[in-house]
Amino acid sequence: MVKASSQQPSVLIEIDSKSGFCFGVSRAVKLAESEMQKGSALASLGDIVHNDEEINRLKQMGMQSVSLSNAGAIQEDTVLFRAHGEPPSSYDAMRQAGKKVVDATCPVVLKLQQRVRDAWQQLRLEGGQLVIYGKQGHAEVIGLVGQTNGEALVVQTEFDLALIDKSKPTVLFAQTTMSYEGLERMEAAIRNQLVPGVAFHTHKTICAQVGNRVPHLKVFAANYDVIFFVGGEHSSNGKVLFTVCEKVNPRTFYISSLTDINENMLTPRPQKIGVCGATSTPQWLMEQVADKLRVMLGLA
Ligand code: SF4
Incomplete structure (x- = not known):
């Protein structure tokens, strides 16, 4: 709890304990x-x-x-x-x-690479195909495709389903930072596309460090008058988690550095402010944001 000066009403500023580096x-x-x-x-x-x-x-x-x-x-x-x-x-x-x-x-990614390699070797014997649900060109996906001699098919949206051979046994993996909902949608779309009876197996390889943040942030963001979401300009995980917060709390601001914060964001004066961030957001930056807000609100 932050103490206010005698002139200003108190404002609670809290940093989400589950945000920050995975x-x-x-x-x-x-x-x-x-x-x-x-x-x-x-x-x-x-x-x-x-x-x-x-x-x-x-x-x-x-x-x-x-x-x-x-x-x-x-x-x-x-x-x-x-x-x-x-x-x-x-x-x-x-x-x-x-x-x-x-x-x-990351040891979680290393293990996933091993599983992709093993599945691909088995699929080669069976004449099957390995599919990765992930972002085209993302470093983790490039690393995974590399385990299959470049043969894995990458699907990011349903438009990419045309790549899949409907008659081949299929194994689906996910990039660790995709959403659970997205994987479920992709799994259902592939199942619908395959010829009935063709073997299909999904490995739900989304990292719990990311997946569990979505339900947590939905609750966190709803508890405050204003949310300051701290994330890098190019963080895809940041953009996804920001949208989660914004949906439950429209007064959510995406900031990448202290200079992005302005007085308008604090008008009308809130009573409770939440600060949270992506898996790539350093703790020290969220603390600096909270410190700056205290100064702007006349609390420090
Ligand atoms: S999100 Fe999960 S898999 Fe990816 S680096 Fe972090 S802990 Fe590892």
């Missing part, structure tokens, strides 16, 4: 920090997290983001693979470039 992102950031503390020149293959503020913080500590397309030009000796995971070709490229790899692939 286990996999938190582990990747700690691995990066500990590698830099050892004095390694470290580069991250792609942005370690979809949050510019956190990337800038790690950049100031010395970590650069690099891309695979110019692996030969990477200056740093050590390259970190982020929580999303990588296809086998990335490991080969780093070996050829003589780089040490710090593998921060």
